[in-house]
Amino acid sequence: MRMAFAPRRALSQTYRCSSSISQKPGSAGVRFPGAVDSKFTNSLQFEHPATYPAIPTYRAMSPEGEIIDPSFEPGSDELAIQMYKNMVAVSVMDLIMFDAQRQGRISFYMTSHGEEGTCVGSASALEPEDVIFSQYREAGVFMQRGFTYDNFMSQLFANNKDNGKGRNMPVHYGSAELNIHTISSPLATQIPQAAGAAYALKMQRLIDPNTPPRVVACYFGEGAASEGDFHAALNIAATRSCPVVFICRNNGYAISTPTLEQYRGDGIASRGIGYGIDTIRVDGNDIWAVREVTKRARELALKDGGKPVLVEAMSYRISHHSTSDDSFAYRARVEVEDWKRRDNPITRLRKYMELRGLWNDEKEAELRANTRKDVLKAFASAEKEKKPPLRTLFEDVYEDMIPDLKEQMKELSDIMERYPDEYDVSEFEGGKSSLSN
């Protein structure tokens, strides 16, 4: 079985560096093992970032919704409408849930106003079996892949139907069925994990060639890209040739920190090249461009046995960072209003659809009314649902509950027995009975 891994060829790769031969007299290029293609120069000159032009931003559709490049073929009308509905669904849900948090009905929320295009567009170009790691502002990815309003609401209300069994803060969605890993709060930790997952997918195809080719898509913001895990991940993904598409949502802010205080290079895209990674920058408000770029990136990631690709999607965080943030404390209201009105992914696709006669005010009103109704329906039923059983607190720490935890579960049960009036457990499935062994 293990011969399938062709050890001999693999080994010659592994030991590539140890065979470099030292400089020959009069050679024009470098033979140092650390940089094999460099030429010598007699002119002492530092490389200034400013002398390199900024990496261009790919766009297919103008802010007026016109396809700029005549050779570009956008997807079908059905797809346009479907993606549009998903973007609107996210934005309507965002409005409702932001208010719900303000009313104290859920503990926390994060909207994704302005970034619906990056998420819905890129997710539309992935296959359902592709594995996704996300940061937290990717509701559009979940929506596009089929996460239902019930799924969203169950997680937000941490009820008995929540995939996460009520353990995670709101917006930390996850779905094994949809191949999306559960979101965790620590920033950028998912990036090296995505590289490892991609390597696992590659190995699984080596073991069983009947497995379909799959990639991992990994989302993160430009702020998270300052973490050491970003550096570790891109480097390891490149050296191990992992089929992973890194998708950076560069929305201009990490909470209150503008990008000028986040980095001094040419955004995140310029770093990809340094790691030896195929890289592109795309207009995140142009859903067709994002979709096409992701489609090509996916193909590229699967080529030659696999390799990483970096996509930097430029957008603007119209929303506050979260419900715990008032962004007008660090940026002007007018700036936000400007982006909201002048250029955002939803209005741009709407203009495209109107130009093609696919959409009008009537359809828009109907869509928004229906979406609102559907969200509120899921909202009401999720709010009524019981919370997961108390026993859930102790489960899944290990595969099997260890003796310590069984004892601690009994301890909690005994305390509740002695002080029944101090705890309201009526909203938890089964009350305190679930705590018995």
Add this chain to the structure above:
Amino acid sequence: MGVFSREIRSLGRLPKYQHTIKLDKCRRYSTHPPNARLNLPIEYSTSPLLAQSSQAALQNQELPEDIRNGTTKRMNLFQSINDALSIALAADDSVMLFGEDVAFGGVFRCSMNLAENFGGERVFNTPLTEQGIIGFAIGVAAEGMRPVAEIQFADYIYPAFDQLVNEAAKFRYRDAKGGRSAGGLTVRVPTGGVGHGALYHSQSPESLFTHIPGLRVIIPRSPLQAKGLLLSAIESNDPCIFMEPKALYRAAVEQVPIGAYTLPLSKAEVLKEGSDLTIVSYGHPLYTCSAAIEQAEKDFGISIELIDLRTVYPWDKECVLESVRKTGRCMVVHESMVNAGVGAEVAATIQEDKDTFLRLEAPVMRVAGFSTHIPLMFEKFTIPDVTSKSAQVVCCNERG
């Protein structure tokens, strides 16, 4: 990551310059004071903790029957680790091994010939990034594979602390109904003092991980144990930190059963029965404990029980409590600093258990490293030795 790792490796290979240095100078590291009675070098070749004969190894009741009916081979600790890794790689295509410098065999030789035998796709070098290695490994495990990641020295595990604590340990808990976890992950990490490792090649950070629900922390004492426990760790569906006492890589040699076997996790082992005092330890200090016990039993005519925790978390409380209920006295021994170490947890657990507390005839004592860092020239004064343990036994004896 260790800048000295290559030097340490070359020491293992008996460098040429050793012949050119006068012998009396060389001896300064290994010799003992002329009148020393307690702090003598550990005689691994006669230690009762090691299976010196094939028969002794095969008598182990924890081994499955087919293994007990089989044969053994003399191995040191790095060879038995290598053997276990080789068995795991051969048995399961989803097992892979990676870390810094593992492809050529590893700086401690633990992965010798594995890349050649199992291919560069399954046994490979990573870039020099601990957070990357563990993050990558968690991703590999999350997609159902069984990565064995190596961190070159326990001293360099801290850059990966976030990935281990916030990610590996919590993965199953937060994925909940999804059922995905980092359970396939095993992190191998050389640990403990080696005589001249100083600040960053000597640390024993196990108690930092025993504080983390979701992780299993395992420390073997010998080649036979290491093989069985490592195979258990790789098989385990919980993320395991497998800490290999690097001082034992070459020093501890014993007969190790041929073939695949596992030893139970979270199960302590009574290495020697006794009636007057229980000594609880794990890993390398068990050898000095054993020597101290031999001496103390001779000097005071007492009988001491020795327990190897093997898994320091989740640990086998019942075994320790049962022993202390019998002996009435307990001493916990470890190399790492005494403050908030494993000893604190063991001592607290003993006094918390009513039946055991009422049986105590002396306070529970901790013999552990001083609360300093490990300085090059002073290592032997901070890591507990036979004398420090004997001194505590005397105390225990006098108080009781």
